[in-house]
Amino acid sequence: MPSPVIELLVNNHPGVMSHITGLFSRRAFNLEGILCGTVGTGEKSRMFLMVNEDKRLTQLIKELERLHDTLSVTLRNDIDHHIFDPLKVES
Amino acid sequence: MKKTGAQIIIELLERQGVKTVAGIPGGATLPLYDALGQSNIRHVLTRHEQGAGFIAQGMARVTGKAAVCLGTSGPGATNLLTAIADARLDSIPLVAITGQVPSSMIGTDAFQEVDTYGLTLPITKHNFLVRTTEELLRVIPEAFGIAESGRPGPVVVDVPKDVQMREIEFEAWPEPGGRTSPLSPEAGAVEQMARMIGEAKRPVLYIGGGITASDCCAELRKLARKNSLPVACTLMGLGTVSADNPLYLGMLGMHGSRSTNFVLEEADLLIGIGVRFDDRATGKLEEFCPNAAIIHVDIDKSEIDKLRPVNLAVAADAAKVVRRLVELVDDDERSQWMKRIAHLRTLHSEEIPEPENNAHPLNIIRAVADIADPDTIIATDVGQHQMWVAQSYPFRTPRTLLTSGGLGTMGFGMPAAIGAALAQPGKRVVCFSGDGSILMNIQELATMADHNLPVTVIILNNGHLGLVRQQQELFFGNRITASKFTTTPDFAALALAFGVRGVSLAGTNDPRTALAEAMTGNGPCIVDAPIDYAENVFPMVPPGAANRDMIGGEANA
Numbered sequence: 001m002p003s004p005v006i007e008l009l010v011n012n013h014p015g016v017m018s019h020i021t022g023l024f025s026r027r028a029f030n031l032e033g034i035l036c037g038t039v040g041t042g043e044k045s046r047m048f049l050m051v052n053e054d055k056r057l058t059q060l061i062k063e064l065e066r067l068h069d070t071l072s073v074t075l076r077n078d079i080d081h082h083i084f085d086p087l088k089v090e091s
Numbered sequence: 092m093k094k095t096g097a098q099i100i101i102e103l104l105e106r107q108g109v110k111t112v113a114g115i116p117g118g119a120t121l122p123l124y125d126a127l128g129q130s131n132i133r134h135v136l137t138r139h140e141q142g143a144g145f146i147a148q149g150m151a152r153v154t155g156k157a158a159v160c161l162g163t164s165g166p167g168a169t170n171l172l173t174a175i176a177d178a179r180l181d182s183i184p185l186v187a188i189t190g191q192v193p194s195s196m197i198g199t200d201a202f203q204e205v206d207t208y209g210l211t212l213p214i215t216k217h218n219f220l221v222r223t224t225e226e227l228l229r230v231i232p233e234a235f236g237i238a239e240s241g242r243p244g245p246v247v248v249d250v251p252k253d254v255q256m257r258e259i260e261f262e263a264w265p266e267p268g269g270r271t272s273p274l275s276p277e278a279g280a281v282e283q284m285a286r287m288i289g290e291a292k293r294p295v296l297y298i299g300g301g302i303t304a305s306d307c308c309a310e311l312r313k314l315a316r317k318n319s320l321p322v323a324c325t326l327m328g329l330g331t332v333s334a335d336n337p338l339y340l341g342m343l344g345m346h347g348s349r350s351t352n353f354v355l356e357e358a359d360l361l362i363g364i365g366v367r368f369d370d371r372a373t374g375k376l377e378e379f380c381p382n383a384a385i386i387h388v389d390i391d392k393s394e395i396d397k398l399r400p401v402n403l404a405v406a407a408d409a410a411k412v413v414r415r416l417v418e419l420v421d422d423d424e425r426s427q428w429m430k431r432i433a434h435l436r437t438l439h440s441e442e443i444p445e446p447e448n449n450a451h452p453l454n455i456i457r458a459v460a461d462i463a464d465p466d467t468i469i470a471t472d473v474g475q476h477q478m479w480v481a482q483s484y485p486f487r488t489p490r491t492l493l494t495s496g497g498l499g500t501m502g503f504g505m506p507a508a509i510g511a512a513l514a515q516p517g518k519r520v521v522c523f524s525g526d527g528s529i530l531m532n533i534q535e536l537a538t539m540a541d542h543n544l545p546v547t548v549i550i551l552n553n554g555h556l557g558l559v560r561q562q563q564e565l566f567f568g569n570r571i572t573a574s575k576f577t578t579t580p581d582f583a584a585l586a587l588a589f590g591v592r593g594v595s596l597a598g599t600n601d602p603r604t605a606l607a608e609a610m611t612g613n614g615p616c617i618v619d620a621p622i623d624y625a626e627n628v629f630p631m632v633p634p635g636a637a638n639r640d641m642i643g644g645e646a647n648a
């Protein structure tokens with residue numbers, strides 16, 4: 001089973017990342033991969049968070065949705081994990 | 092129009108209808124305070140920012156509208172944190188505006204710089220670090236909108252000094268922010284609820300602060316009456332249903348009524364509305380209402396299924412659900428269930444103190460209830476006294492109990508009572524405190540004196556951090572560590588030192604008259620009421636145990 005990936009569409013401003021990662025860190029829940037970039041003209045960002053399967057994910061997703069700057073959240077099992085490959089290179 | 096950021100903030104507050112704010116000025120809020128000085132908003136100067144935060148909470152808890160507190164950068168902001176976190180856990184609408192060092196100095200460890208945004212991130216509903224003066228026109232109304240909409244909560248707006256000082260030209264004022272139209276239940280959900288209630292033999296309503304927040308107490312009472320649904324309240328739900336309502340079961344949970352916890356054991360349907368299955372209410376979760384199907388109604392869908400899987404989830408505004416439900420449920424007398432409940436109540440009746448024992452905390456609380464108007468606002472601090480008030484004060488109307496439920500913050504009581512007195516001019520407010528809690532925000536006696544507010548603070552004085560001592564006695568072999576005070580101040584003299592009336596009930600043989608005097612006349616009054624230190628709050632569910640495993644407090648034991 002590939003690791004699940006949470007896809008988020010969020011408002012793009014300096015505090016958003018902290019709001020999102022805060023929900024994970026308070027639970028001592030590790031993020032295995034983070035990929036993030038602006039969408040279109042830069043008002044919004046898309047994020048891919050690779051996580052391990054965990055029974056707390058359902059709750060986390062609801063709390064991600066509750067954040068004021070979150071526009072959408074999708075839990076995806078169909079993301080090609082090669083998108084995270086460049087992160088794995090040891091240097 | 093041409094205005095500075097500070098003028099924009101203050102004028103937007105005026106346009107929001109804000110009449111009173113509380114705070115302490117400092118370097119990073121000088122422009123803001125200069126603008127405040129030119130407006131007709133009343134500023135309540137506190138003696139500690141935590142006091143300002145709880146005064147704002149007091150105003151918000153009484154009115155249901157977002158109230159405002161102000162703090163300067165650095166220590167001003169860190170001093171506000173506890174009150175903000177407290178507002179988050181009890182879903183209280185609050186807008187905290189903090190000064191920040193000038194934008195160009197952020198990140199340099201400038202004088203009085205602290206990362207307010209980072210610090211308040213996990214304790215707010217939302218927070219803003221304002222980057223330009225223009226943004227204020229959007230952010231301030233939005234802050235109020237967020238604080239009051241859906242599940243209410245605190246919002247922090249951190250404003251760098253240069254953003255406050257810069258003057259901008261703009262065309263028009265934005266609309267004030269406010270409550271957005273609340274979430275409606277999904278089609279069929281309320282019908283399904285009504286069906287489940289119709290089929291249930293032993294249903295119980297389990298209600299909390301969400302009923303007050305969505306302003307549907309009257310409808311809830313109607314619902315309970317129509318279908319004969321007994322009502323168990325959380326600490327935050329007290330007052331929703333009048334204490335003398337025959338369907339009222341009392342508080343559930345750790346220090347709930349014995350019979351309430353036993354009624355819940357037998358329930359076959361639990362209808363939770365505006366509650367969050369807090370551990371103090373449920374006890375050991377897996378054994379809470381073991382025989383019941385569960386319906387959970389909450390405006391915040393992340394509360395549903397968070398702790399206890401439910402049979403029916405209704406993510407919607409409580410008022411919308413309850414109003415519809417009243418129409419759908421049948422008239423029902425439920426005579427068998429009512430008989431069973433009456434039986435459980437006699438079987439597990441509460442221990443009542445000897446009426447002549449004037450120094451018993453429950454008797455003092457009863458005496459105050461007899462003297463006070465029925466809709467008097469009661470604030471509490473945190474500890475045994477708080478639980479005694481919750482158990483025995485006959486609350487009759489919503490928003491009459493102001494208490495720190497979720498965070499359990501000692502020091503909450505007196506400033507919250509000040510806020511209530513400011514929000515409800517001319518009416519006396521009573522605060523029950525402990526000799527531990529009162530000292531955590533004692534400096535606000537000065538604020539109370541400044542405004543000569545009709546607040547009576549009754550200190551149930553046991554010379555201990557009573558609730559801690561109780562747990563050490565019960566669960567740590569009576570080893571009393573750091574919960575007995577070596578000295579206690581003379582509280583009546585302390586009040587006098589602040590220019591406030593102070594009385595001690597020690598040695599009075601007529602405490603009722605002394606209490607009545609303390610609750611009449613002008614201005615504040617502090618009452619030192621000595622009680623027996625060994626008195627415990629019973630019943631008590633040991634932390635982690637099931638609610639049925641209560642210790643103490645049986646009348647028939």
Ligand SMILES: Cc1ncc(C[n+]2csc(CCOP(=O)(O)OP(=O)(O)O)c2C)c(N)n1
Pocket residue numbers: 472473474475476477499500501502524525526527528529551553555556557558559
């Ligand atoms: C700010 C804060 N610190 C510590 C505690 C832990 N605590 C809970 S109750 C309590 C004792 C409160 O003592 P007091 O105000 O005298 O009330 P009593 O229990 O004696 O009625 C303490 C220390 C707390 N709730 N809040």
